[in-house]
Amino acid sequence: MSEIIDGNATAKSIHQELKDELSKLNFGRPPCVAFIRVGEDPASVSYVKKKGKVAAEIGIESRLHVLPETTEQNELDALIDKLNGDETVDAILVQAPLPKQLNERRTFNRVRADKDVDGFSNANLGLLCQEDPQAFVACTPAGIAELLKRSGVKTAGKKAVIIGRSLIVGKPMALLLSKKGSDATVTVCHSKSENLAEICSQADILIAAVGRPNTVSADMVKEGACVIDVGINRIPSSETKSGYRLVGDVDFKSVSPKCSKITPVPGGVGPMTVAMLMRNTLSAYKRHMAERKI
C-alpha cells in the first residue's frame, strides 16, 4: 500500500517555520503582499481568499485589489505600476487565469522582478534557467520540490516524467528537477506526445499537471513510483453542499495501490503552493529591507 503524502501537514510546518523566522526580524513593518484578482472566477476567489488567510496567520499583511471582469490591459498595467512603485509592498501576485482580453505574458512581465513572487516573469524564469539562487521560483513547482525533499523522495539519477508543459507548472518543474543538486533525468510530455502511457510507465517520479480528471491510470504507473497529482478539477457532485467536488488528474483509486507514495487531491500539492508563496514573500521582504532600495 502506498504512503499518502500529506501536503496539508507539510505546509503547516512551513508556515510555522516562516512565522518563527519572521518573529526574529525587526524591520519596523510587516511583509506585505498585494493580490490582484480580475473578475469573479469562483476558483480564483477561493484561492486568493486562502492565500490571504494563510498570510495573516504567519504575520504577513495582504492587500486585495479586485478589478472588474471587463478590465482593459492598460488599467491592469496601471495598477501593477502603482504597486511596483509602492515601497510598502514587497510582493505582487496577479491571479491567473485572466479574462481573455488580457495578455497574461505581458501582465506577468509588468511585475517588477524583485516583487514577482510568482516567478512568472521573463527575468525570474531566466534566473531559474541559470540556476541562480536569486530566482523566485513558481510556487507550485517549488512546492512539489519541497514536498519530495521533505517526504524523503530521492531525485538524483531518477527518471522524472512531467505531463504538461505550462509556464506555471511543467516548464519550471522540469528546470527544478534537472538542476544541479536535484539531478533527475526529466521528460516533459504534452498533448502531442506519442506513447504517453509507455513513457509514464518508466517514471520513478510521475508528475501530472494537465487539468483533466483521470489522465493517469494504473497502467501508466510503474510499480513503486512516486506520483504527484497537480490537477485541481471541479466536477459536479450531488453529495456536497457546494454542488461540486475536487479531483486531481490521477485516477487515485486504481493508481494508489501501485505506487510507493502519492499526493491526494485536495490536501497534496495545493497547500504547498500557498506555503511557497509565503516563503517567496518573506524572501522578497528580507531582500527589500536589506537593500533599502525602496
Ligand code: GUN
Ligand atoms: N493560478 C493557478 N496557479 C497559480 C499560481 O501559482 N499563481 C497565480 N498567480 N495564479 C495561479
